[in-house]
Amino acid sequence: MTTTTIKGAAGEARVLRADARRNHTKVLLSARKLFAEQGLDAQIDEIARDAGVGVGTVYRHFPTKEDLLQALADERFIGLAEAAQAALEVEDPGQGFVEFMTYSARVMTEDRALSEAMDQLPGLCRMAAERVEMLRLTGEVLARAQASGDIREDIVPEDIPALICGLGRAVRSEVERPTMSWQRYLEIMLAGMRA
Amino acid sequence: MTTTTIKGAAGEARVLRADARRNHTKVLLSARKLFAEQGLDAQIDEIARDAGVGVGTVYRHFPTKEDLLQALADERFIGLAEAAQAALEVEDPGQGFVEFMTYSARVMTEDRALSEAMDQLPGLCRMAAERVEMLRLTGEVLARAQASGDIREDIVPEDIPALICGLGRAVRSEVERPTMSWQRYLEIMLAGMRA
DNA sequence: GACTATACGGAATCTCAGTTCCGTTTGTCG
DNA sequence: CGACAAACGGAACTGAGATTCCGTATAGTC
Structure with a gap:
């Protein structure tokens, strides 16, 4: 541990x-x-x-149970890395960013263990993230969107995983009623990040 | 349970x-x-x-451990209810809303158990929330801010606890580096909610 | 100051998951 | 078709943490 x-x-x-x-x-x-x-x-x-x-x-x-989780986390991060790669191919930087965030948000809300691991097993996630250079990729997707004037300059790469984590939780929160869908939360979050 | x-x-x-x-x-x-x-x-x-x-x-x-947690949750929700009450007294509805959100965000990030309970013990939190009519109060603070044109019309009262929960988690997420402060996250979130 | 209902302390118990062990089964190879 | 290493299944073992129990201590009362 x-x-x-x-x-x-x-x-x-x-x-x-x-x-x-x-x-x-x-x-x-x-x-x-x-x-x-x-x-x-x-x-x-x-x-x-x-x-x-x-x-x-x-x-x-x-x-170990943790080894099993590590294997699963690795799979997930590979998917995320591919999504980031794909986002970089999209002509419109802003749209690429939105697509990447959308993919991330969906994965995060559909996999309860992933969002829990992000704050209960940080070491495991960090490892999975490093294996695919997640931070670098995320940074590139973000930087492109900032360069094109779509996203606020003060957002930093590290904010992205944090925000996506928050989204995962916000959506699951069943303390009150039907709760919001991840699309709506994502939309609010993106609105807050626009330049 | x-x-x-x-x-x-x-x-x-x-x-x-x-x-x-x-x-x-x-x-x-x-x-x-x-x-x-x-x-x-x-x-x-x-x-x-x-x-x-x-x-x-x-x-x-x-x-029971849960009884102890219930007592603590009750305290916290009383504080939140008072903050909502205070927000309603503020002349500027938009500012009242911001103040309420700020208080909530701070409490949520300073009490790790509270934010965890929000998604692991929903029953317990719902009970604490109902005892102080949290949803009604939250709704009033929100409605006032919407009536004055400060906040988007499509936000509903139930979104508030979900968003605050998300904030609690986003801030704790230590997967990458120093992580963002709750103030910055709150600011992004509020920006996304403005009309 | 003695009496007794209340409280207290903390060792012992219970429970629940993760993990280990070992006798049995099954692919693979000659 | 054996032979045997590789895998399997699942009962038994462990450790951690919540909860119980009961002999002892003490606030409140006459």
Whole structure:
């Protein structure tokens, strides 16, 4: 927990047996589903049951609950990085920015564990983010939108993940009634960021 | 957890012994501090230690961790209700709204447990909110600001707690660097809500 | 000052998840 | 078709933290 796990540093190029590969996928699939639905405290036992394997099998593939979460976070951040990359291809910088924010907001609101991990397991997220150079990519998307005069100059790259996190929570907040949709919240947030 | 606790419905007018009254206060004080600092998973044992009493004493005053949290939430919502009341007294409706939002944002960011409870213990918060008619008050503060043309017409009262919750989280998010201050986030959010 | 209902303290208990272990099953290879 | 390493399943083990219990201490009262 404290010291960032060392993770099989060397090449784990071990060729898995066919059933092992199959189970690995099944576990990841169920985990993705259950964590997204229930958040970080989805239970390993339930994931195993859902995947149709024993707990032991889950643990052989992912020695720790946190390792499993790390794998899932990595997937998510790869998606985010691709979205940022795509945003940079869009001709209109402002629109590219909006598209990136929209993708991020959707992912964040659809995956409860992701938004919880962002403030309960910062180390894990930071690691996943660094692996895809998320901050740099985010910065580029933002800078382009600022250069074109679409977004306020005082916003910094680090604000983006924070704002997206906030959005994730605001939307989930069920303290009062039907609650706002993520689109509406995003719209308000973007309005506040426009130059 | 599921069914809203019944709570001593009748008058608990029992006169407490002097030491009991004293301890009740000490526990509440320590709990407020530790929950604010550490969030919902501050431990009862530690609260007891900090208050200088035994665990048993904590439990006599608050049969459950949740009961203790309820008491603290009630305090917080009383403060929020007073802030809303005060906002209604301010001559300029827009300014009243801003002041109310500012107070809410500050409380939310300074009390980690409060912001966590908003999405992990919705029942408890809803109860605290209803006791002070929070939604009605919030609605009045908002309506006044909308009538005067300061705030967008499409914002509804239910959005306010959601937005404030989001703010609480955005500010705590330490995934990247120094993170934004709550004032800056609030400013962006208010900018997005202006008519 | 003695009496007793209230409170107190904190060791012991309970519960719930994460994790480990080991006997059994199954792919893979010759 | 064996042989055997690789994987599997799931009961049992652990640790953490909430909650209970009960013998002891004390405020309030006569």
